[in-house]
Amino acid sequence: MDYGKLVEAVAIQKRSVLSDKLVDLILASKNDDKMPSQLANTMLNHWQKDVLNTQTGLTVLLEAAVLLEPEKTLAALTELQLTNIAEQLKEALVKT
């Protein structure tokens, strides 16, 4: 799945709030074992540099959130009225 492409469609003014929601979702998840260490390290690098709300930061967060909590990620996107992205994601998830 091309998470970068999905994130491109997120309006700049919604990036911070989406980043915040995804971080909450990832940290609260009990599915820790589904997090690849390489992806976790990339997330930490972005957090250290304070760029989790940028295009690349959100790409990492979205990938992690989908791996750990696919249903909750869809719900978060819908809640933020990012319906298009949620639908594309849902479609891609059904295919995999």
Added chain:
Amino acid sequence: MVKFGIEFVPREPYWKITYYVIQAEKGGFTNLWVTDHFNNRNVYVTLTAAALYTTKITFGPGVTNPYMVNPVFTAQAVATLNELAPSRVVLGIGAGDKTTLDCVGVEWKTPIVAVQESVDVFRRMTNGENVVYDGEVFKIAGAKFLFKPRGKIPVYIGAQGPKMLALAGKIGDGVLINACHPKDVEYAVNCVKEGVKEANKRFDEVDVAAYTSFSVHEDLKKSTKAAVPVVAYIVAGSPGQLLERHGIDLKKAEEIRDALKANDWGRAFGAVAPEMIEVFSVCGTPDTCVERIAQLLKSGISQFVVGSPIGPNVREAINLVSEKIIPHFQT
């Protein structure tokens, strides 16, 4: 100015703890302590990850013990960490807890001597010496690193009883006082002062930390609820003398102890009374916590450690401490 430390228990994976550590460093915390228990993830691996993603925060095990881990190994691990993050590493060491040691069949004996000797061995090893040691607890035939350790590493001693507190004041560069109530912290600081006096040091040469169980949330009920499980364990492990000093019903404490042994969490946590939470935790809204910390500071502590559970939501709690508590003590 008081320093703020934060404690993490590596029950969670390294990446979650490292996320919180980065957040804590950004938010003004100066010290990181990671607990060392065999049933959680390894303390040194956790600290290594934290070291790689931070640049300022001082960190160390909070605390290791000389029973599970030989001080020669502790010296090796901490000296190696000190290469990774020079001048940011400290050692936190204490006597460990009997319950955990019993689980692995390690005998808990002569804690004061064991801690004293292990600090001695640690310092000599990290000073690059060839250590030959004929102690009461440790016998070392000849141990020397094949690498050159990088300078002096401060040693903090975790202490609760009067003798250990005095020892900590005497030989430690810092003390981690396991207490939350102003009366207990004041008593502990006085014990530390006795040791400091015996060693002909100045009190301000020793970093004295109140290592608390802490919980903050804008909603008082939520902060209290999060503190209950931690307080239940503290009450269960506290000597009767300490409980009586605070007017805590010994029968209730016994009930909690029995329920925990039987893994009956509902009964154990349900028996935790408000006065127990008051004595064994610093919890509440940010304003309440500021008040409680200000009370503790009067006893002369120089570091306040925000320990488990931190809050019902750790990320939110770290933000609250950074934004609403730490600034209060920076003026």
